[in-house]
Amino acid sequence: MILHYKCPGCGSDMSFDTESGNLNCHSCGRLETIENYPEDLVTTRFSADEANEYHCENCGAELITTAETAATSCSYCGAAVVIADRVSGLLAPAKVIPFTISKEEAMAAFQKWCRKGLLTPKDFMTADRIKSITGMYVPFWLFDLNSKVQVSAECTKVRTYSQGDYIYTETKYYDAFRDINLDYLKIPVDASVKMNDELMDKLEPYPYDQLKDFRTPYLAGYIAEKYNFTDDELLPRAKEKISGYVESYIKSTFTGYHSTHYKSKNIDTRNVKSHYVLLPVWMISYDYKNSGYTFAMNGQTGKVVGKPPISTGKITAWFSGIAVGTFFALKCVSFMMGGGFW
Template sequence: MTEVVEKCSVCQALLDEEDLFCANCGTEAPHRAANDGSATMQTTHNFRCDGCGASMSYDASVQTLRCPFCGGEKLHAERDAKSLAPKYVVPFQIEQSDAVSRLKEWMGSSFWRPGDLATAAIVTKLTAIYIPYWVFSGKTFTYWTADSSQTPWGANASWCPVSGEHRGEHHGLLVGASSSLSPAETHAICPYDLAQAVPTRQVDLENSLFEQFQVQRKYARPLAQQGLEERVRQACAELVPGNARNVHVNVRVEGLSADPVLLPVWIMAYTYQQQTFRFLLNGQTGRCTGTAPTSYKKIAAVTAAVIAAIILFIICAGLISAAGSQ
């Protein structure tokens, strides 16, 4: 189904049904009918986690359920319902055995983590789940200012003010639409190769675990604009001759639009000493992130060793000084 959209009459930014004003420029939106024609699909086998509030559709072949986001078992079934249909789906490329190997490597990757983390952690199931994202595109028109290290001949200053204009067209900016994962988590496992995405009909979502879209497009737009401004700032910094500092950009966005997609993620919630932590792995590239406990015993041991070294240095320095004065 083709999505029917309306755009702002001033800046051409996408308008949602519930928008009273343009999120990009503030222009009042015209009155529209109640239905905007957004594509939906029937989701079945739905459940909600009482622990973290996650709402998702589960694999119909699964006999027992455990929330992949928090490891909780207090789940209750929900009625079949209509939900926003993804336009594309990126299939999994990382197999479960490879994901488990990367998990073990990640658990032992930091000296400050407990040495028995990989063996003592109460591990739930490493779960393959499709996470909803918005993929934004738009055009930017920017006026920028900065300081350049290349100063005119004969100038006494170390920096010279410069300015200019920049135009750009941006695609593939990802903003997470998950209610269970934080924006920092969904950003940390990016990027994805969206060229590998396939139409939704080519993926068996009926027998897959996927989270439903919980973040509306209009609430994702501010994060998208921040992402575009950061992209533009980096692009403008490259235009500054020599080294750059104090790069400031005034960005105008036009034609900001977004498509809903589902992206593959391996997720595991695990418990260590009665605390819950979470591990995330990009199901396409293997990029990972997560939270882990800190070994306070190691911190105490290193601190004691440093203090002992300082005391030993002071004692040795005093003995040398005393011997030299005799």
């Protein structure tokens, strides 16, 4: 089933307007709020046939879709269409972050980035090499994870002092135990097989205060895809994304020692809750020396990623690591005089 968004005033096709956050009619200029737009007849009918052909209800042209396409535009008449079967039932996103960066703004950012010459050599980055520019809603799972951590370690504190003719080294040994409960909220993992994971990671963070309840009109005028991977399939990647934070949190609880030797470390991370969401990305593909490159931009914040990163990027504040009830058991078990030196 194909959804079209018709202007209640003049009957033309409407599409999402980044500036107002409404549906906009390009013919008469009418704006309709997403909430008030008569929400369509979204059905939960599924088409098992992946080679299903969809046709534009305006002009009858066949819509160019893949098995993943959830929203696109008619390549003949330009009408924005949403394939309802692919955003309903099990495929219904819980939330969406709407675009706030328009196509013009994305183009301008690309040109500015070209001028800065971030990708050498200087001459090549001109915007006329653009092959395509696409506003795309990329499917993501947002994971709420909980890690229960138990660590026991042997730690030392060393002190050197002199007394008379002797220099003493005193080493205190501590048996330390940590019982830590960590919650990580909304860890994003992209669920599209064709999106470069590192590229997507680089576009973070997404401002979650902009998450809206999903409604199909948000997709009008963009490409949207349904997920390829379930949350179960992506859980290992979500765990991997937080593992560095878990480790550094553990480390941060052992301060003030000269050495820390972990005797045992048990980390149990579970998926508390996962939400299926669509996040906005501008993709610009361009050619240079017979190779294709991708410029990507966060459609909400305008953050730019020029090319697939080589090193894993520094992932910033997309998670909130909350240490709940951190419990330190600290016991001094032995005291020992080191050998004297002279």
